[in-house]
Amino acid sequence: MLKEFFSKRLGKDIPDGPIAAGQTLGMSPEKVLEKYFVKRNNLLKLIRVYAGLSLADGAKKLDISEKELEEIENSDRMVPHQLVPRFSKVFNVDLKTLLILLGHAKGEVSDRKIREFSQLALATQYSGPELTKQEKIDLEELFKAILEGMRVHKNQQSKKEGQE
């Protein structure tokens, strides 16, 4: 109704502009990033600044060089996925949202897929140097237990099939 009213009054067709229904509910974070940021990775600079860290401090915490961090923050290329969980941990931001906003996972992808991807990204991080020796041992134990469980399960399955 408003659009018709304005168009009639101005004597020309007006653009959809803010009357577009979608805007009534606000923009999605992806749209905000796309619309207002020159480069997607500028988001990483934003979270670093909000965390009150300088480039040098941020790089140190992320265990990468200052130059590398600067390049990542000012580029549009995909951030290596093993780095995303580190960003999430160091700057205390939600990993899933960060993965979506950095383009590693799409917002419309099901929650399960995103969870799987987050786990994959986290698993990659486990090979990083930031784990303590004890954490590495615990993780190795866990992987051993999983592998053992899988082996037992496989044996049981083949026995069952043999009996049948």
Next chain:
Amino acid sequence: MKFSSYDNSWKKDCETEIRNADLATSRLFIQTWVPDYLNRILKDPGLKYALFEWDKIIKFSFVVGSIWKCFGAFTATRLDGLLCLSFDKKLKIDFVATAPWNYSSKGKMRRIGSGLIYFVITNSHYLGQGGEFLLNALPDAEEFYENLGMEETGNRNEVNLKEYRMPKEAAVSVQKIFKEYVI
């Protein structure tokens, strides 16, 4: 219009002024609201805050300014709230928002939303509407408007948001309550 707002983090009263939004307001929105919103959504993915394309809304209001006006609520140089009004026989709030840092009960500033509503009621009187106005409320804001005494009209907009109407009597009581903060 100037009113006394309250800074929840500094625990002190401040002065907030509502004035016409211009291009500088649009720039301020991009420079302050947008990054703050993204930072908050990354900290709390469940955040219900709705960020509208205020830069577009403000610019658009320049084209049809006679019937569509935007206003900003400024505390010193900080943009704490935004409002977009249209008048087509009836006064309507098309968009209203407090800054992302003011959102929720733990927000920085108090009385920004109420100040904007008081401003709308005053404008409604100037336009001969007796304090009445309409708006479509986001689900999370319904309680706020109901507490102000607004009533559902039974209509919904294109995106299924309930339409609320501020009755004259409720407008009078909002004015009475908020008057003590008006400077």
